[in-house]
Amino acid sequence: MTLECCHISKAFGGVQALADVSIRFPPEGIVAVIGANGAGKTTLIDTVTGIVRPDRGQWLLDGRDITGLSTEKVAQTGIARSFQGIRLLPDETVLDNIALAVPDRGSETLFSAFLHFKTSTRRQSVVEEANRLAGLAGLNGRRHDSVRWLSYGEQKLVSAVVTAATGARILLFDEPLAGVHGDGVGQIVSFAQQLASNGRLVVFIEHDLAAVRRLAATTVLMDHGTVLAVGPTAEVLERGDLLEAYLG
Amino acid sequence: MWQQLLINGLIAGSALGLLAASFALIYQTARFFHFAHASVFTLAGYLTYLFARTLGWPLLVSISASVFLTGVAGWLLYVSIYLPITRRDAGPTSLLLVSLGLMVAIQNIISMAFGDELKTLWDRPVGRGLSLGSALITPVQLLTVISSFVALISLAAFLRLTRLGLSLRSVADNEELAVVIGLDPKKVTAVAFGIGSAIAAISAILASFDTGLTPAMGFNALLMAVVAVVVGGVGSIPGALLGGVGIGLIRNLAVAVVPTAWIDSIVFLVLIVFLLVRPHGLLGESPSRR
Amino acid sequence: MAYYILHLVTLACILATAVIALQLLVSGTGLLSVAQAVFLGIGAYSGALTATRLGLDGVTELLVAAGCSLLVSLFVSIPSLRLRDDYFAIATFGLQMITTGVLVNWVGVTNGPLGISGIGPFSLLGISVRSPFALLGLALLVCVLAVAIASSIQASRYGLVLRAIRSDELFAQSLGKNTLWFKVKIVGLSAVLASVAGVLYAHFLTYIDPASFTLMDSVQLLSMVVIGGGRPLDAAAGTLLLVLLPEALRFLGLPAALAANLRQIAYGILIVVVVAFRPQGLFSRKQRAT
Numbered sequence: 062m063t064l065e066c067c068h069i070s071k072a073f074g075g076v077q078a079l080a081d082v083s084i085r086f087p088p089e090g091i092v093a094v095i096g097a098n099g100a101g102k103t104t105l106i107d108t109v110t111g112i113v114r115p116d117r118g119q120w121l122l123d124g125r126d127i128t129g130l131s132t133e134k135v136a137q138t139g140i141a142r143s144f145q146g147i148r149l150l151p152d153e154t155v156l157d158n159i160a161l162a163v164p165d166r167g168s169e170t171l172f173s174a175f176l177h178f179k180t181s182t183r184r185q186s187v188v189e190e191a192n193r194l195a196g197l198a199g200l201n202g203r204r205h206d207s208v209r210w211l212s213y214g215e216q217k218l219v220s221a222v223v224t225a226a227t228g229a230r231i232l233l234f235d236e237p238l239a240g241v242h243g244d245g246v247g248q249i250v251s252f253a254q255q256l257a258s259n260g261r262l263v264v265f266i267e268h269d270l271a272a273v274r275r276l277a278a279t280t281v282l283m284d285h286g287t288v289l290a291v292g293p294t295a296e297v298l299e300r301g302d303l304l305e306a307y308l309g
Numbered sequence: 310m311w312q313q314l315l316i317n318g319l320i321a322g323s324a325l326g327l328l329a330a331s332f333a334l335i336y337q338t339a340r341f342f343h344f345a346h347a348s349v350f351t352l353a354g355y356l357t358y359l360f361a362r363t364l365g366w367p368l369l370v371s372i373s374a375s376v377f378l379t380g381v382a383g384w385l386l387y388v389s390i391y392l393p394i395t396r397r398d399a400g401p402t403s404l405l406l407v408s409l410g411l412m413v414a415i416q417n418i419i420s421m422a423f424g425d426e427l428k429t430l431w432d433r434p435v436g437r438g439l440s441l442g443s444a445l446i447t448p449v450q451l452l453t454v455i456s457s458f459v460a461l462i463s464l465a466a467f468l469r470l471t472r473l474g475l476s477l478r479s480v481a482d483n484e485e486l487a488v489v490i491g492l493d494p495k496k497v498t499a500v501a502f503g504i505g506s507a508i509a510a511i512s513a514i515l516a517s518f519d520t521g522l523t524p525a526m527g528f529n530a531l532l533m534a535v536v537a538v539v540v541g542g543v544g545s546i547p548g549a550l551l552g553g554v555g556i557g558l559i560r561n562l563a564v565a566v567v568p569t570a571w572i573d574s575i576v577f578l579v580l581i582v583f584l585l586v587r588p589h590g591l592l593g594e595s596p597s598r599r
Numbered sequence: 600m601a602y603y604i605l606h607l608v609t610l611a612c613i614l615a616t617a618v619i620a621l622q623l624l625v626s627g628t629g630l631l632s633v634a635q636a637v638f639l640g641i642g643a644y645s646g647a648l649t650a651t652r653l654g655l656d657g658v659t660e661l662l663v664a665a666g667c668s669l670l671v672s673l674f675v676s677i678p679s680l681r682l683r684d685d686y687f688a689i690a691t692f693g694l695q696m697i698t699t700g701v702l703v704n705w706v707g708v709t710n711g712p713l714g715i716s717g718i719g720p721f722s723l724l725g726i727s728v729r730s731p732f733a734l735l736g737l738a739l740l741v742c743v744l745a746v747a748i749a750s751s752i753q754a755s756r757y758g759l760v761l762r763a764i765r766s767d768e769l770f771a772q773s774l775g776k777n778t779l780w781f782k783v784k785i786v787g788l789s790a791v792l793a794s795v796a797g798v799l800y801a802h803f804l805t806y807i808d809p810a811s812f813t814l815m816d817s818v819q820l821l822s823m824v825v826i827g828g829g830r831p832l833d834a835a836a837g838t839l840l841l842v843l844l845p846e847a848l849r850f851l852g853l854p855a856a857l858a859a860n861l862r863q864i865a866y867g868i869l870i871v872v873v874v875a876f877r878p879q880g881l882f883s884r885k886q887r888a889t
Contacts, residue, residue: 110773136775148770150763161759162774169776171784174757175748183756227774394875402631403874406825409818410874414867417860425856532696532814539689574700580693585678588686 062123062139062230063088064262069108069118071101071286078104079115080286086231091253091263093277093294095270101286102266103145106233110142111135122231141229143220145236151209155200155219157183158208159191162226191226198222198252214245221249225256232256234265238272250276274298313444314561320450322557323457324515326550328530329537330461331508333549335383336538337481338494338501341401344408344531345386346509348415351527353379353510354517355419358428368431376510383506386411387499412528420524428522430514453515460511461550467504468546477501481544533560536580542593551591605731607842612738613799615838616745618823620792622834623749625824627758628785629765630684634675634691635820637698638790640812641668642797644702647715647807657723657798664794672790676783684768687782695814702809714808721802728802738799742835745792749831761785822866826873828880836882841866 064086071079079101086092094102107113109120111132119128122138130138141162149158165187167173195204198218208216221237237249250272257263257276267273273280273294280297282290290297328350335343353375360371394407438447468474479487480497487494516530533556534549541552556576563572583590617639624630645667646660653659671694679690702709709715721728721737728734752758763771764778771778801807819841827837845862853861873881 112769132769132772133775133777136773142773144770144773148767148773150766150770152766153759153762157759160756161763161771164775165756168756169760169781171757171788174752174755177751177755182754187756223774390871390875397875397878399874399878402625402629403878405631406821407871407874410822410867410870412867413815413818414864414871417863417867421857421860421864535689535692543685568704570704571700574697574704577693577696577700581690581697584682584686584690584693588679588682 062262063121064109064140064231065121066105066109067119067121069105069115069120071104071108071113071115077286079108082118082283082286082288084281084288084291086262086264087279089257089260089262090279091257091265091277092279092281093273094264094266094281094283095268095273096283096289099285100283102283103235104286105283106142106235106264106266109135109140110233136227136229139229140231140233141224141227142233143224143235143237145239147213147216147220149208149216149219149223152207154205154207155211156188156191156195156204158219159194159222159226160187162223163187163190164228194222194226197255199248212245214241214243214248217241218245218249218252221252225252230260231262232264234263236266236268238267238269246272270298310443310565311562312442314565315558316441316444316446317450318558318561319554320446320454320557321561322554324453324512324519324553325530325533325537325557326553327457327460327515328509328512329534329541329549329553330464330546331505331512332531332534333538333541333544333546334464334477334508335501335505337544337546338477338498339387339391339404340484341404342408342535343386343391343502344405345411345415346383346408346505346534347527347531348412348419349379349383349386349506349527350509350513350530351416351419351522351524352382353506353513354430354522354526355423357514357517358423358430358522361430362428372514375514376507379510379513380503380507383509384499384503386506387502392495392499416524416528423522423524425524430517430522449515449518452518456511456515460508464504464508464546473497473500533576536576538590539580540583540590542590544594545590545592548590548592555591602731605735607846608839609731609735609738609803611835611839611842612735612742613796613803614820614823614842615742615835616738616796616799617793618820618827618834618838619742619745619749619831620789620796621820622824622827622829622831623752623761623785623789623792625821626829626834627749627753627765628761628782630782630786631688631821632691632786632789633688633814633817633821634695634698635789635793636812636814636816637691637695638668638672638793639797639800639816639820640698640702640807640809641671641790642794643801643804643807643812644709644715644797645794646798647718647801648708650718650721650801651715656725657721657728660721660798661795664798665791668790668794668797669787672787673783676786680779680782680786692814695817699809699813702812709809712808712810714806715801716806718801718805718807721799734799734803738803741795741799745796746831746835748792749834753830757781819866822870826869826881828883830883833880833882837880840881841869 067083069079069082082105096102104113108115111130114129119126127135127138160183165184168184195201203211203215208219217237221234224232238246241249253263253276277294280294281288282297290300332346335346356375356378357371360366360374361368391404438445439451468478476492476497479492480494484494516526537552537556538549540555541548559579560572560576563575567575617635621632621635624632642664645664649655649660649663675690675694679687703712728737760771760776760781764781768778823838823841824834826841827834848858848862
C-alpha cells in the first residue's frame with residue numbers, strides 16, 4: 062500500500078500550520094518525521110486520520126483519494142495511528158485494550174452481545190492475537206493489569222501495541238517515546254522494529270534523534286508547516302544548515 | 310391586537326432573556342448545566358415575600374436584601390457543594406445530577422415552608438399603564454423592561470469594563486490559558502455563581518410581580534431559559550438574551566394562532582428544530598466534531 | 600399488608616427494567632438521557648390503547664410498543680448523536696417536554712389529562728395474567744431478562760466498545776469503530792426495553808395518565824441508576840430501595856402533602872450525597888454509575 066500526500070495546506074485562524082506539503086511515502090519500512098514543536102507534524106497526521114480537514118490538497122492511498130474520510134473510516138482502510146500522550150482505556154486490562162483493537166466485526170453486532178454468561182468473554186482468535194502481540198512487546202506479566210496501574214513508559218508501549226493490533230499496514234505513531242525513560246525506550250524501539258520487518262510502513266514523529274537514527278531508513282524534516290528535506294536518515298541528519306533551523 | 314402581542318412578547322422576552330443570560334453566565338465558567346439555578350430563582354421570590362409581606366419591610370429594602378442574599382446563596386451552592394464534588398473528579402454529568410438533586414430538594418423545602426398556594430408580592434391596586442399605539446403597557450411590564458434593561462447593561466459593562474469581568478470572560482473563553490496568566494478558575498466561577506444568581510433574583514422578582522409565587526416557578530422558568538440558551542447559542546450571553554426575547558415573542562404571538570395549551574410544546578418544538586438545523590444556535594460557535 | 604408489599608415489589612420490578620435500560624445508556628455508553636419516562640410512557644400508552652381501543656392481546660401490545668419507541672428513539676438519536684453528546688441530552692430534554700405536551704393535549708388519542716382507565720389484565724397467548732402473584736411473576740421474569748441482557752452486554756466485546764465510547768470516543772474511532780451506529784443501536788435497545796416495562800406498567804396500574812411520565816419521572820429513573828450503581832443488579836437494587844423508602848415514610852403518619860415534600864427532599868439529598876461520596880453507587884464496589 063502506498064501513501065502519498067499532495068499539496069496539503071491547513072490554517073488555523075491566522076496560523077498556517079501546514080503549507081503545501083507533499084510527501085510520497087515508501088511502501089514499507091520506517092520513516093521518521095522530525096521538526097521543532099509547531100512544525101506541523103501532528104497536524105499532518107491529523108489531516109490523514111480525519112481529525113482535521115485540510116484546506117487544500119489530497120491524501121492518496123494506492124492512488125485513491127482518502128482526504129476527509131472520518132476517523133473510523135480511515136482506520137478501516139488500513140491506516141492506524143497513536144496519539145501524543147496516552148489514549149487508552151484506563152479501567153480496562155492491558156489485554157482488553159489490545160483485544161479491542163484487533164478487528165472482530167462479527168462480535169460487534171448487537172445480536173452477538175447477548176448470551177454471554179461469563180465475565181469478559183472474547184473470541185478465541187482475538188485473545189490469541191492479543192496475547193501474541195503482548196508477548197512480542199514483552200508485556201506478558203502485565204496483561205491482566207488495569208492500564209491505570211502501569212507506568213507511563215509501559216502505557217506508551219501498550220499504546221504502540223494497540224495501534225499495531227489493528228492489523229493496519231500503515232502505522233502512524235505520534236511521539237511514541239515522549240516522556241519515556243530508560244528501558245521503556247528500548248522496548249518500544251524493538252517493538253517498532255519487529256513491526257516494520259513484516260512489510261508494514263511505520264511512520265513516527267519523534268524528537269529523540271538517537272532513536273531516529275537507529276530505526277528510520279528515511280527521515281522527513283519539517284519546519285513551520287513545510288517540508289525542508291526528505292531522504293535517507295543519515296543524509297538528512299548531516300544537513301547542518303537545516304538542523305540549525307530545527308535545534309536553534 | 311398584534312401590537313399588543315408584540316409588546317407583551319418583547320417584555321416577557323426581556324425578563325426571560327435576563328434569566329437565560331444569568332444561566333449562560335454560570336454555564337460559561339462552570340461548564341455544566343446548573344439546574345439548581347431554578348431553586349435560586351424560586352428562593353429569591355420567596356425571600357422577597359418573606360421580607361416584604363411577612364416581616365413588613367419596605368419593598369425596596371426587601372428586594373435589595375433578597376437579591377443580595379440570593380447571590381450569596383448561589384455562591385454558597387458552588388463553594389460548599391459543587392466545588393468539593395469537582396475535586397473528587399466528577400464530570401459534567403455528575404454535576405448535572407447533583408444540581409437536579411439540589412433543585413428538587415430546595416424546591417420542596419420551600420414548598421414545606423411556605424405552602425403550595427399562589428402568593429402575591431404586591432397587594433395594592435396597580436396604577437394605570439402606558440399606551441403605545443394600540444397597545445397597553447402595564448406598570449409591571451414597564452418595571453420589567455426597565456429593570457431588565459438596566460440589569461443587562463450593568464452586566465455588559467461589568468463584563469467588559471471591570472477587571473473581574475475580564476477574568477470571568479477569560480475563564481469562560483479558555484480555562485487553561487486563564488490559569489497560565491494567573492487566574493484562579495475556582496474563584497472566578499464562584500463569582501459567576503454569585504452574580505448569576507443575583508441577576509436571576511431580579512428576574513424572579515419581576516416574575517413574582519407579574520404572575521405571583523409558587524414553589525415550581527423556578528423550574529418552569531428555567532425550562533424556558535434552557536431553550537433560550539440553546540436557541541441563542543450555548544456559551545453566548547448575548548445569544549441567551551436574544552434567545553430569551555425570541556422565545557418570549559414566539560410564546561406571545563403564538564397565542565393568536567394556536568390554542569394556549571400547545572404553546573409550551575411549540576417552544577420545545579423550536580428547540581428540536583434548532584438542534585436539527587442549527588445546533589450551535591443563533592450566536593454560538595459552529596460545532597466541531599469533537 | 601402482604602398485598603401491599605407484593606404491589607411494591609411488582610412496581611419495583613417493572614421500573615427496574617426501565618432503569619436497567621437507562622443504565623445501558625448512562626453507565627454503559629456515557630450518554631445522558633432525561634427522557635426515559637417517555638419510552639416508559641410510549642409503552643404504557645401503546646399497550647393501553649391496543650388493549651382497550653383495539654382489544655388485541657399482549658403480544659401485539661408489546662410489538663406496537665417496541666415499534667413506536669424504536670421509531671421515536673431513532674428520530675431523536677440519529678440527528679443529535681452526529682453532533683456532540685451534549686446535544687443528545689438536550690434533545691432528550693426536548694423530547695420529554697414535547698411528549699408531556701402531546702400526552703396532555705392530544706385528547707383524541709390519549710384522552711388528555713383524564714388518561715386511560717379500565718385497563719384489563721395483560722393477556723399473553725390466551726392466558727390472562729389476573730392475580731397479583733401472576734403479575735409479579737411476569738414483572739420479575741421481565742426484570743431478570745433485562746438483567747441478563749444488560750449483564751451479557753457488559754461482559755461482551757460489544758460492551759467493551761460501548762465503554763470505550765464512554766471513556767474516549769476518539770480512541771474508539773481511531774480503532775475503526777463506527778461509534779455513531781453503536782450509540783444509535785444502544786439507544787434503540789434502551790427504548791425498546793423501557794417500552795416493554797411500560798406495557799406491564801399500564802396493566803399494573805390499570806389507569807395511566809400523563810402525570811406519570813413527566814420530566815421529574817425521568818429524573819427519578821436517572822436517580823435510580825446513579826444511586827444504585829454501575830452494574831445491572833445494582834440498578835435493580837437502587838430501584839427497589841427508592842420504591843420502598845418513600846413508602847416507609849408513610850408509616851410516620853404525616854399529612855400527605857408534607858410526606859410528598861419529604862420524599863422529594865430525601866430523593867434530592869440522596870442523589871447529592873451518593874454522587875459526592877460514593878460515585879460508584881450504593882451497591883457497586885468500583886464500577887461508576889456515571
